[in-house]
Amino acid sequence: MGTLNFIVLIxxxxxxxxxxxxxxxxRLHIGLLPILVAVSLFIYLLTYIPDIANGKTFLHxxxxxxxxxxxxxxYLDGLSLIFALLITGxxxxxxxxxxxxxxxxxxxxxFYTYLxxxxxxxxxxxxxxxxxxxxxxxxxxxxxxxxxxxxWYQRKRSRxxxxxxxLITMSGGFGMLVGFLMLYAITGTMNVxxxxxxxxxxxxxVLFVPAMLLLLFGAFTKSAQFPFxxxxxxxxxxxxxxxxxxxxxxxxxxxxxxxxxxxxxxxxEGVWFWIVTGVGIFTLFWGSFQAVRQTDLKALLAYSTVSQxxxxxxxxxxxxxxxxxxxxxxxxxxxxxxxxxxxxxxxHSTFKGALFMAVGIVDHxxxxxxxxxxxxxxxxxxxxxTISLIGSFSMAGLPPFNGFLSKEMFFQAAIDIxxxxxxxxxxxxxxxxxxxxxxxxxxxxxxxxxxxxTFLGPYKEERLERPANESxxxxxxSPLILAGLVLIIFFxxxxxxNYIIRPAMASVFPSLATQVDLGVEILRWHGFxxxxxxxxxxxxxxxxxxxKFPKIWRWIYVLFPxxxxxxxxxxxxxxxxxxxxxxxxxxxxxxxxxxxxxxxxSFFILLIAGAFVxxxxxxxxxxxxxxxxxxxxxxxxxxxxxxxxxxxAKSRLTAILLNSVLGYGVALLFxxxxxxxxxxxxTVVETVTTVLFLVAYYFLPEWQKEQGTRKANLTKLVxxxxxxxxxxxxxxxxxxxxxFERISTYFEDSYELAGGRNIVNTILSDxxxxxxxxxxxxxxxxxxxxxxxxxxxxxxxxxxxxxQ
Amino acid sequence: xxxxxVILRTVTKLVVFIILTLAVYLFFAGHxxxxxxxxxxxxxxxxxxxLFIVYDMETIKNAIPLDFKKIAALGAFLAVGTGFGxxxxxxxxxxxxxxxxxVPFFGEIELTTVTIFEAGVTLAVVGVVVTIIxxxxxxx
Numbered sequence: 001m002g003t004l005n006f007i008v009l010i011x012x013x014x015x016x017x018x019x020x021x022x023x024x025x026x027r028l029h030i031g032l033l034p035i036l037v038a039v040s041l042f043i044y045l046l047t048y049i050p051d052i053a054n055g056k057t058f059l060h061x062x063x064x065x066x067x068x069x070x071x072x073x074x075y076l077d078g079l080s081l082i083f084a085l086l087i088t089g090x091x092x093x094x095x096x097x098x099x100x101x102x103x104x105x106x107x108x109x110x111f112y113t114y115l116x117x118x119x120x121x122x123x124x125x126x127x128x129x130x131x132x133x134x135x136x137x138x139x140x141x142x143x144x145x146x147x148x149x150x151x152w153y154q155r156k157r158s159r160x161x162x163x164x165x166x167l168i169t170m171s172g173g174f175g176m177l178v179g180f181l182m183l184y185a186i187t188g189t190m191n192v193x194x195x196x197x198x199x200x201x202x203x204x205x206v207l208f209v210p211a212m213l214l215l216l217f218g219a220f221t222k223s224a225q226f227p228f229x230x231x232x233x234x235x236x237x238x239x240x241x242x243x244x245x246x247x248x249x250x251x252x253x254x255x256x257x258x259x260x261x262x263x264x265x266x267x268x269e270g271v272w273f274w275i276v277t278g279v280g281i282f283t284l285f286w287g288s289f290q291a292v293r294q295t296d297l298k299a300l301l302a303y304s305t306v307s308q309x310x311x312x313x314x315x316x317x318x319x320x321x322x323x324x325x326x327x328x329x330x331x332x333x334x335x336x337x338x339x340x341x342x343x344x345x346x347x348h349s350t351f352k353g354a355l356f357m358a359v360g361i362v363d364h365x366x367x368x369x370x371x372x373x374x375x376x377x378x379x380x381x382x383x384x385x386t387i388s389l390i391g392s393f394s395m396a397g398l399p400p401f402n403g404f405l406s407k408e409m410f411f412q413a414a415i416d417i418x419x420x421x422x423x424x425x426x427x428x429x430x431x432x433x434x435x436x437x438x439x440x441x442x443x444x445x446x447x448x449x450x451x452x453x454t455f456l457g458p459y460k461e462e463r464l465e466r467p468a469n470e471s472x473x474x475x476x477x478s479p480l481i482l483a484g485l486v487l488i489i490f491f492x493x494x495x496x497x498n499y500i501i502r503p504a505m506a507s508v509f510p511s512l513a514t515q516v517d518l519g520v521e522i523l524r525w526h527g528f529x530x531x532x533x534x535x536x537x538x539x540x541x542x543x544x545x546x547x548k549f550p551k552i553w554r555w556i557y558v559l560f561p562x563x564x565x566x567x568x569x570x571x572x573x574x575x576x577x578x579x580x581x582x583x584x585x586x587x588x589x590x591x592x593x594x595x596x597x598x599x600x601x602s603f604f605i606l607l608i609a610g611a612f613v614x615x616x617x618x619x620x621x622x623x624x625x626x627x628x629x630x631x632x633x634x635x636x637x638x639x640x641x642x643x644x645x646x647x648x649a650k651s652r653l654t655a656i657l658l659n660s661v662l663g664y665g666v667a668l669l670f671x672x673x674x675x676x677x678x679x680x681x682x683t684v685v686e687t688v689t690t691v692l693f694l695v696a697y698y699f700l701p702e703w704q705k706e707q708g709t710r711k712a713n714l715t716k717l718v719x720x721x722x723x724x725x726x727x728x729x730x731x732x733x734x735x736x737x738x739x740f741e742r743i744s745t746y747f748e749d750s751y752e753l754a755g756g757r758n759i760v761n762t763i764l765s766d767x768x769x770x771x772x773x774x775x776x777x778x779x780x781x782x783x784x785x786x787x788x789x790x791x792x793x794x795x796x797x798x799x800x801x802x803x804q
Numbered sequence: 805x806x807x808x809x810v811i812l813r814t815v816t817k818l819v820v821f822i823i824l825t826l827a828v829y830l831f832f833a834g835h836x837x838x839x840x841x842x843x844x845x846x847x848x849x850x851x852x853x854x855l856f857i858v859y860d861m862e863t864i865k866n867a868i869p870l871d872f873k874k875i876a877a878l879g880a881f882l883a884v885g886t887g888f889g890x891x892x893x894x895x896x897x898x899x900x901x902x903x904x905x906x907v908p909f910f911g912e913i914e915l916t917t918v919t920i921f922e923a924g925v926t927l928a929v930v931g932v933v934v935t936i937i938x939x940x941x942x943x944x
Contacts, residue, residue: 680843
């Protein structure tokens, strides 16, 4: 048994259990179950640190669809361990926070079910080694994110935000799937491990670059990189714990994980370097530039997350060049960017998580998060103020907080990359440190806005929903722990560097790690000779000036008209898409069942008869057939009489009864041809459908002869005859078709293979059990569909819950 | 639907038990002779439908206080669950196992995980058929 696989499955099982245990108003809070699961998973994962730090990795496979190379393979190495620890660790804190944040009147059962589903899916993404399994979990994170954003589904904006995030991340995921399939076509394997081993010889493959681009498409949409970042600010309609967890600490980092994981596959290529670095660095700039103008604190944090994700992304791009050189001291030099990326990834989760929670507390206590209405909260909420101060200063890159360390390393990496001799970095590459520096100034400005405009300045009680008060201690624990980590990491960065980041470096650069230690000593003080330090000092000085005198530069925002944004492009596309699909659908969905039957039958004729004509397999001989007995003649004749009589039936009841004559007649034929299973099934199905007919009888309109035009009647006649003819040909040709070897001999061993003598049943439930399983699911969906269409008819309840 | 028909009611009382017994027989027979989960489910469903037709809806609902939607869901859960259950024994998804056991009084019997799967199929069929027929006929 693979305990690793169970780490992924346990949250899903918990998600299943929550609805069973959830009762409104019970004494034990339902959040206790998920928190227990999350914390145990976190502690369990912690026990892997010593082994992983020593360079061990863990791999376990459970066969899923072995014939297609799709197996539930989990792989734990340094890289996945970082993410798994973040997912479970931040998850624990977020659940703890949410217990106090969400009121008991909310649908907590739904909330924690979705949250656990997300946790399992996210662990699945980072632990899967199989492309297809990774893809499935990847889409599951999008689905659970959709459900969580739309948690307050009564609000129009929540629904729109959820739809937007799903449309963008899912289209990216779909592109990624195509990229995965291309990788499979290139390498012939679904396992990431094997792909990394094989790919160096195949980089010239024609699909190599398209696969790379599609994979990056998936990564960029998920990690909200420019220009796909537009979904993230709208996703802030979710409850704050969700924003803190999914939309800053974990899910949006899935794209970064993908880039890191596939660096050994694509890294070292010029295209990869320029796209990842370029998009990352521009996202860094654009996110911070947009963040400054936001007035909603959560929107501000959303743009700042976009920007920080861009920064991490760009560092992975810079680090990837190391693989271009093979092993040398020079290549090891460039890997430092990746080290900084991993370091900042962890730091960002700590300080951004703390900030989100602090903003949530402010929102929860005073009822608004509009910075124009806030101010002077420091005296009322000193602890929240301290947390925000630590988080913001760390984000701005100031000492003594962990953000300072990774920001310095980022500047250093951006400077170092300009010395790179390949990929034409000597021309365009000089822009990298400049853009990074400008973006950091904006980062500094919005970090200051968060702290000072919320907590300092005049207190405006009349503009708040509720007077300010410090929140209950329960809500403060989680952000306090994160803020504590921000400080601890600053003072002991190398513990993290040695035990967590160094093994992850080995995952990103497997070819280099075997020859040299990729760990980096994280220094708090680089000396005055360090250009990075002077860049930081410049950021602070110019940042203070810009913050103090916003009037002198704010006019640049007016330069770009509002309707030129990607948001309006998205809205336009959605609007047009809805319009044209409605037009298209209305053109053929006439509401008349006769029309629908015509579509189905015409398509059937086209497909089956067309295939017969194309393959020329319609020749058949009837010479081998057995004689037709008198009894069989009688049954067939009565069937034919019944069928023709339906056409002349005067009432609907007669038609239904004649129709069942057909059904029972066929059942009788089955009996004669010694197929008891089929006869039994046919009889019972016939009975149940007749009842169904009679039940639906009440709702059917008056039975009347249709007086169609001559042309319409003629079309119907042609289609009917063609369908009948096709069926006859199929039935006759099926007997003579010998395109394949008979496979029935295999099933004749059913007693040996499946322990049952009834071949039909062993095929249904064992040999082809997968089909049956899915059919059962389809049946359930159909049943629930009928139920909900009938029971939940619009207007029946007379209550519209939308758009509150 | 309210039919006051003494003969039909009296016959139904008897026949329903025969149908139910037949369903149970078909369910267990399915492994080696004609029958199986799907048919058993349909037969069970037709027994319930017969009851609903002959007696009025409320009486039967009080007599059989089952939520057929939940039964259908339980069935689908069982069927999919046996697939995942295979993981516990480190074998591929949906692998079924069977063995023969000596049991006092019954002699040698065969126990197989397919039975659980089939039970899922049966429950899903019963649940869905009854749910559909009930919800259509109630929507008057």
